[in-house]
Amino acid sequence: MRPLPKAFYARPTLDVARDLLGRLVVHDHPDDGTLVGRIVETEAYTENDPAFHGWGLVDRSTGRVRPEGRAYALFGEPGDAYVYLNYGIHWLLNAVTEEAGTGGAVLVRALEPVLGLDAMRRRREAARRPRDLTNGPGKLTSALGVDGRHHGGTLLETPLYLAAGEPVDDTEVEATARIGLSKGNDRDWRFIVRASEFVSPGRPGVAPKRRRGQPRTGPERRR
């Protein structure tokens, strides 16, 4: 299994998101051998997208990008890994796209487990069925052992890379709205392998509910 080349990522983000279906995420894990999953769901995030984490870094009148903060990695080299912690719990894996200096990324949202199922099950005890191992963006990073240590690294070589796999035909692909966003739901920038049972159960275009509970303050908070 050879990594996809840098040129694969140095293209329009929507093309990359579509073309990543059927490709393989490979993690040569230091303890658990090689863990592999086939990509069945992706989402595109571009510089001109209110849901893009780098949205606020772009000066809309000059087009200049402020080189600050975590999200600046989204303007880095194509094929870099953008990995961040979501909701304080889940690591989410993105591949940086477009030429350096232009923002863009593809979120890997779901995999079909291919290799290393035992190790995946060990890390994902809540998974009842095989598909529950990797049918969500937080689940798949947990199953593969991907986390913040991979942020800013390259996806062009071991230990963590994407490989060619088997491209998916247009007739098998469906585009929908993205999952869990409160902005940008007007764009069908989520790509799935329609017939795959390993696609995430999330519902496209449904804005997250507002938090209603009391703020997390209280006598016994933390230590």
Add this chain to the structure above:
DNA sequence: ACGAGGATGCTCT
């Protein structure tokens, strides 16, 4: 099947 609610930490205002 589906909905509600809680857990948890980082970034930006």
Add this chain to the structure above:
DNA sequence: GAGCATCCTCGTG
């Protein structure tokens, strides 16, 4: 302090 590119458990039907 607000707002998340989520997941899990437990309730009801």
